[in-house]
Amino acid sequence: MNRYGRVDLLIIDELAYMEVDRRASKPLFQILTKREEKHSIAITSNQSVSG
Structure with missing residues (x-):
């Protein structure tokens, strides 16, 4: 957790690719x-905004 909190830029690619459970x-x-x-x-996704 601390590692991801310290980097200057966190890129999360394809956030909507899979469903994330609770x-x-x-x-x-x-x-x-x-x-x-x-x-x-930065968060990316190939999903449309409506999707």
């Missing part, structure tokens, strides 16, 4: 909130 979403949410307003995050 157990897996908790650490992802923790990483995102730890980085909030401190470091950059």
Whole structure:
């Protein structure tokens, strides 16, 4: 967790590629909130906005 919180830019590729269950979403949410307003995050997906 600390490793992902320290990098200057965190790139999360294909976030919508697989469905994320509740157990897996908790650490992802923790990483995102730890980085909030401190470091950059880039999230990509091939899904349409409506998808």
